[in-house]
Amino acid sequence: MALVGASVLAGVGLVVVPGASAAPQPEAGTVLRTTDITDRPDSKVAGAGRVIAMTYLSENPDGDLIPVRGTVLIPSKAPRPGGWRLMGYAHGTAGLGDQCTVTDRMGHEGRYDDWLGPWLKDGYVITATEYAGIGGPGVHAYLDGEVAGKNVLDSVRAARTVVAQQGGTASPAYITSGASQGGHASLWSASLADDYAPELRNVGGVVNSPPVNIADYFQLLRPGVPPVAVPDYVTYFSYVMAGLKVARPELDVDSYLTPLGRKVVEDAKTFCYPNQGRATRGMNVGQLIARPFDQGPLIPALREATGVPTSGFGAPMLVQQGTLDPVSFAPLTTQFVNEMRTDGADVDFREAQAGHGLGAWAETEALQWSNAQQWPGR
Known part of the structure; x- marks a missing residue:
């Protein structure tokens, strides 16, 4: 330490x-x-x-x-x-x-x-x-x-x-x-x-x-899924991804995100909850995803970073x-x-x-x- x-x-x-x-x-x-x-x-x-x-x-x-x-x-x-x-x-x-x-x-x-x-x-x-x-x-x-x-x-x-x-x-x-x-x-x-x-x-x-x-349902995410526009979900998703980038910097989180997704996750580093909700109004999580989350190392890394004993x-x-x-x-x-x-x-x-x-x-x-x-x- x-x-x-x-x-x-x-x-x-x-x-x-x-x-x-x-x-x-x-x-x-x-x-x-x-x-x-x-x-x-x-x-x-x-x-x-x-x-x-x-x-x-x-x-x-x-x-x-x-x-x-x-x-x-x-x-x-x-x-x-x-x-x-x-x-x-x-x-x-x-x-x-x-x-x-x-x-x-x-x-x-x-x-x-x-x-x-x-x-x-x-x-x-x-x-x-x-x-x-x-x-x-x-x-x-x-x-x-x-x-x-x-x-x-x-x-x-x-x-x-x-x-x-x-x-x-x-x-x-x-x-x-x-x-x-x-x-x-x-x-x-x-x-x-x-x-x-x-x-x-x-x-x-x-x-x-x-x-x-949370990795149990994040592994279901993929391009276009889910298609429902719920600002709270987008905000939560963006914080989880931004946090994963900090906790596991060796993981290429951006490769799983669309250009819009990368922007939203970058904004999550500074936007507080109400502002991030307003900034993502009308978006859905499926728009932010470039490839299925269950491919490659993302889900194992997410499970390790966010899991609870x-x-x-x-x-x-x-x-x-x-x-x-x-x-x-x-x-x-x-x-x-x-x-x-x-x-x-x-x-x-x-x-x-x-x-x-x-x-x-x-x-x-x-x-x-x-x-x-x-x-x-x-």
Whole structure:
């Protein structure tokens, strides 16, 4: 694992003195800088007493430590004995570009008040990470789960430092939570937790509408198929392809795309979700494909880059899924959960007649489920 950039070393105040031993290299989860943004417009979620923007070190697809952004929301409520509980939050798809950050604007129009507010009011510190490449060096490798999972875990490490800097104490026990892309990241962080962050204690993982086994239906794509113009599908497709180009640069992704497809995927590197949806209105995925995806190395590479382990979960998992989900298909989630259970995972699987966005009620259920787990001192 390498550390990238002299500016990062300067950011943590490391100095190499001639003739002396080199200072120890900073580790994943090291906090580089913090800014109190409590009083900024759009920063505060209901129940938060203080909101701290942070930059910390975590991995990119090359295994290098780079600066990654995130936000720590500290509750107004006093901590439990032993410190505040921690929830590592992984946000859903917003885009790949540097301007597509989410965590520094979570208070906008109260959009997270019903979702994350109850966690804060119950005494959880929420550490919400961006993903490597969003608002920092490089390009975000969309759905590279191992990278996103490590980003979530390193944000938990960093959040404990931030809370201590603010005069508080956060427990080493934590839970992860996320929906859509964030559900994918939460699965990965839970599977990596015991080996990657053994000094912490993973109490459980919450997963909503996860994109699992996506290579199973991407392998059906070919020129002209599908022919239906759905902007969300084109946007999702473009992000997956752009992310694959970052995660597997040796793969000639462009050879599978038409000239229009190459442009759309290039735009995906900078256009946030709403803008990419507007830019692709009237297009269909079939227009973007030059040759069948099941030919050559693309699908194996996609499966490797975006797949999720079905084993290694050392804590219970709650998986919530809408049966009418048009993006993360319910049968694929059911198949994945069955594979997890076969491999020994403790999974509480709950389905509801809903689409991709499950609604705030899912977070209420998740909080109740979290509080029923085996937290220290409970």
